[in-house]
Amino acid sequence: MAKETAPALRITRLNKTYPGVHALRDVSLTIERGVVHAIVGENGAGKSTLMKVVAGAIAQDGGSIDVFGRPLEPGSPTRSSDAGVATIYQELTIVPEMSVLANVLLGHLPSTWGVIHRTVALEQFYRVAAVVGFTHPAAQRAGELSTAAQQLVEIMRALARGGRVVIMDEPTASLGPADVRRLHRVIDTLRTAGHSIVYVSHDLDDVLEISDTVTVMREGAIVTTKSASEWTKSSLIYAMLGGVSLETPVAAATTGTGNTPLLEVLGLRAPGVSIDRIAIRPGEIVGLAGLVGSGRSRLLRALAGADVVDSGQLLVAGRRITWPRTPHAALAAGICFAPEDRKLQALVLERTSAWNVALGQFGVAGIMRPVRESVLRSWARAFTQLVGLPEHRLANPAGTLSGGNQQKLIVSRLLSRRAKVVLLDEPTRGIDIGAKAQIFQAARRIVDGGRAIIWASSDLTEIVEHSDRIVVVANGRVVGELPRGSTVHDILTLSYAASGTGESAAA
Template identity: 35%
Template structure:
């Protein structure tokens, strides 16, 4: 119990351990979460966060230890048992059914009925009210497969909070959100907190943790490292607890002046189905260009059109000075353009396939002879990719699902690098990745540019853009409305590295808010 109150802790875990065969995922972990607090759960990928959340959610029983919710012991472990005790969770990988509407997903397995019949109209109206309570507009009648990633994430959160709960787990809730949407989510979390809901907040974004959390618990290698109020942490000390050594995350990325070469990608008046809505941009050899923008700005739509995943309606794309027609992904690959997609779990890799087979997938033509894949070539390609990107794995035969988030992302990058592209487009390249792996991915991006590739980075994490990019374009409603050099965002030599990064982030965020209000209203929604 909390030392200042007789009210039982919302969550009380004591000596929780979990073994998978000979692997110890958790080793005697204690965790207390109080009613009406936001408690950050932190750690690198593989630290044990997912395992302890699965136990809390009732998906897995502990091998040892006890779990209490609101003073009531969990004696059986199932999702339904946890729900009855008041535990709800918004999943990072999302639990939505793509073929159902937003409203149907929100009330899945808890359908609103009128007598013996489903009351779809009431479900739509209630879903609309729940989104309005969060301060966001998502169409309850839209099919989930047709809405952008940010709206799917908001739907997941609304689904988790559509029924009263004592404990709400938010697992990487802002990976697809940006700007105003994050602010509205934070306001919503504070409202739930004021109502006595205990919020377990999982995120690799340190700026979010310092803004929203009251206390934090850090896990490392399956063990409890520290629990303390946020006021007792600095950014440096928190990262040191998480990774076990001193680091400043993105501030550790070594930045060198880019040696910019000829224009590799030139886009003029590019129009897609809705978005993009007339984009002009130029990308040179050896530079990293970032694209920032609020939710719905059209960043991912632009990436899909450039990669041939979505059709273009008008405009011109030139690669190396030559006009190219891109109507499908194979056209983009042939032109030297590769896309690392936003949703790596659904679009980037096949989780149960090996590292080798995932890397081979877009390279089957070059790896095949007489219609059969050359196993020796495929193995050599996988081994070379593992060494080049320093992928931590048991070997090329390991399934990708066994890798950490950062290493799984490296596999996705590796498979597209194997196509030998000149132009690499990365959509949210560090989403859901721990702070140590984020700096590794950004360093990899900088090294790829230095090797002569032209790289386009789309991200809702402004610190990532500031660490990775030479210049940043701002999108709003399908158009590029502003451009700023990374150098112009530096506050001066008197600022420390961490302060400089935070200053630049604030400046860029202000610019995005301004350009949103200035964007022409006739642009495609």
């Protein structure tokens, strides 16, 4: 095939195996020129491994990759970049202390004998900035930019390096609606200019809106590839999960009707938070919703003893307690917390999954030092099976699990504890739709036992669908409450009215 007419990317019978895991199974896939080609699947389906092989971060065990008709040498990020492949990871690689210009041309600043040609560098910068509509000064520190603007810097870097195949890994995970629309406009511009976009995302509505073609992966293999117009959200889910039901139990009509609140907050004052009163009743799932910087996470962290509190009163099951100054004190008071950053703040990645479930409660598990893994696995199994974590994963280090399975570990830990109130910060970020369903089922199981959950999410549709009541937060204050059956529009109306803008992104 002539190189001028060859597809942007041709993947042929790729295989990749890790100890005990066949990550890629004879994967063959063609990405045409000038299209947005989405790849979807559950956590652990093989999407990330496939993208890492194409990017040269890891080498395949077998199979081949051609980029614009030329064979790609495996296991070399430099060769992949030289071939025209650029990857923008979910965890952005911005150097915050460097200027935007230096970040865009990182490693490729035009120079002679160590002397940088600033005029040439600025010409290159403004050329790619014009393509994506970037308006910030070249000299501005990258760390001062919003997440959405930093993502544009990553795209500019890809273009400056000659990237014609751009891989985007969960590009909208940290963006609100307004920023997602702006990103879509940039992607449309790149597509029109002939770039091929490989779009990896768990947001199926987003995938169907922006993509030309969608490929579904499951258990390391390609299930099928179709035009986006041939898919619906339901058919995508069916293909991803093989027909597994995603029905989530609904709350009973009597949810949250107890007379005494399980948790009551009065006069909370903390950095970025000023709450006069919040009350949560037994059997209730209460969603915290708001715009970027609304104070949702700060509120949860204050309740969990993870952040400093200036003043406030806290009542648990009607009993006034001293405001917890540490997460350990909060747990002793009956409040447990799952933070947003599961890798840095919730898990010990080098330890086994079973060890992480039992973390902090080895005595409750009846385990004496030294810790015996067999006893840990036996004890943890009762809780992990409730969230659908495969039993064989209990012996694996937590760091080797997919994001969805890592989140299941955290929820399993919460299920094992006797806490009355459970706080969840972004529990579904970056995980697939099947794992989300199992986590929501576990959440309902928790409150059906008479406990309560307060959770925050940047996905307002999830907040609406899975909350018994919604507390809308803006500028660190409660600006309204909405009953079950409310809409995303209702949340945004309250949020925009309180923030005085219609341009902020919901998150």
